[in-house]
Amino acid sequence: MRPLRLRLTPEGGESLPGFLIRQAGRARLRSVSELAAMAGLRQPGSTVSDDDLEPLSTLTKVPVERLEAMAYRAVGKGRHHFPGGVVDRDLIALSPRRACPACLADAPFHRMVWDLAPATACIPHACRLMTACPGCGRLLGWDHPSVTTCPCGQPIADTPITPVTRAEVEAVAALHRLVGSTPIPWLHSTFAECDRSELVKMTLLIGMAATGWTGRCRVVSLVAAGPDATAAVTVAGVDGLRRWPESLSEIGQQGIRPPWVWAGATSTAKSLHQMSRAAGLRPKRTPRAI
Ligand SMILES: [Zn+2]
């Protein structure tokens, strides 16, 4: 296998499938699948698999360690590397592709931080992440060899931004801190034993309880409800986590029956159930993993 004639260097914070898009464009291929096939990869699935990145390294002359750092490599059952730490698979959202038009206008590459499932906003630009072309309405995908243009020809980076509240920006920033590895000074000691992925899910669960969420307590269900619903739960959840355990008492006083059942392979629901009992709340339903 010979290296591609026209190659690119990855950007800081760029994701593997995003790099494949740019590299396919640079190599003037008609689709990203063409490049993925040459490298024996699936687009964008290889980023969460253990697929061999050596052929892509040969094609692009990017060291394989660098490519691996851009991918969400598996580190155990259902757990993956993510910038700053390790998260459950359901906290990584790849479909549809998300983008901040202002970031793309600054530098046209796909940022890994956009793939955190409950993240609804770009922090530096305080705007919503977009998931569809404003021209044709098509969801953003991974096969067209441009991160800045839709297959219909519409330039994505020109899209006017949709501003979000300061509370949403701060909540999304808090989520990114929760999955990272730096200490969180305001975190209540009750949560000291939780791993970072579990902390994010707890935050969402607290937000669901506080906002009276009636859907299934799953990350995918929340994200599927759209960015407004996701942001409302995230904002309430981060606030509840910051003000724990007062927030728990408030939830109880409002007469909301919290959805203390988290559907997923996690001990989140169990931990939260134990905490709520310790705080004097007696949820009617007992936690179980579905
Ligand atoms: Zn941005």
Ligand SMILES: [Zn+2]
């Ligand atoms: Zn379009």
